[in-house]
Each structure stands twice: as C-alpha cells, then as structure tokens.
Amino acid sequence: MLVRTQLMLDDTIKQELQEIAAFYNASMSEKVREMIFENIKLEKVKIKKHKKIALSQAEALMKWASKPVSGPGNSEYDKYAYDF
Numbered sequence: 518m519l520v521r522t523q524l525m526l527d528d529t530i531k532q533e534l535q536e537i538a539a540f541y542n543a544s545m546s547e548k549v550r551e552m553i554f555e556n557i558k559l560e561k562v563k564i565k566k567h568k569k570i571a572l573s574q575a576e577a578l579m580k581w582a583s584k585p586v587s588g589p590g591n592s593e594y595d596k597y598a599y600d601f
Contacts, residue, residue, distance in 0.1 A: 524549075 526534070538545040 538548045
C-alpha cells in the first residue's frame with residue numbers, strides 16, 4: 518500500500534528527477550521510490566556492519582576487563598603509585 522508523503526525539493530533536484538523519470542519513461546514518484554528503496558538497503562548494510570564492529574569492540578573490552586592486572590597490595594599502593 519502506498520502512502521502519500523510530501524517532500525520539499527530544491528529546483529535542481531526536482532529537475533534532475535524529472536529528467537531521470539523521463540529517460541526511463543516512468544513517473545517521478547516511481548523513480549524516487551526506487552532510489553529511496555536502494556538507499557535504504559545500503560544504509561541497512563552500513564548499520565549492520567557498524568553494530569557488528571561495536572559488538573566486537575564491546576566483547577573485546579569485556580574480555581580485557583575480566584582479566585585485571587594484579588598490582589601491589591593496598592599497603593604498598595603509595596610506594597607503587599608515587600615512588601615513595
């Protein structure tokens with residue numbers, strides 16, 4: 518089902534869209550829908566990659582945080598931290 522939506526375009530973009538639609542012997546609305554659909558697919562791929570990277574970074578951080586480096590006992594903290 519198609520839903521009517523209004524877009525505000527500058528003159529240049531409108532003219533370009535009209536030329537593209539005329540070349541393909543299609544309506545401007547049809548070409549805009551096709552272009553939006555293709556762009557949405559590309560953006561979803563980008564989002565999926567970004568989420569995968571973010572997840573792998575979070576997993577790496579959690580792995581790193583689960584193995585803390587042992588340091589001196591509390592009684593030796595000042596000597597270790599400030600070289601007293």
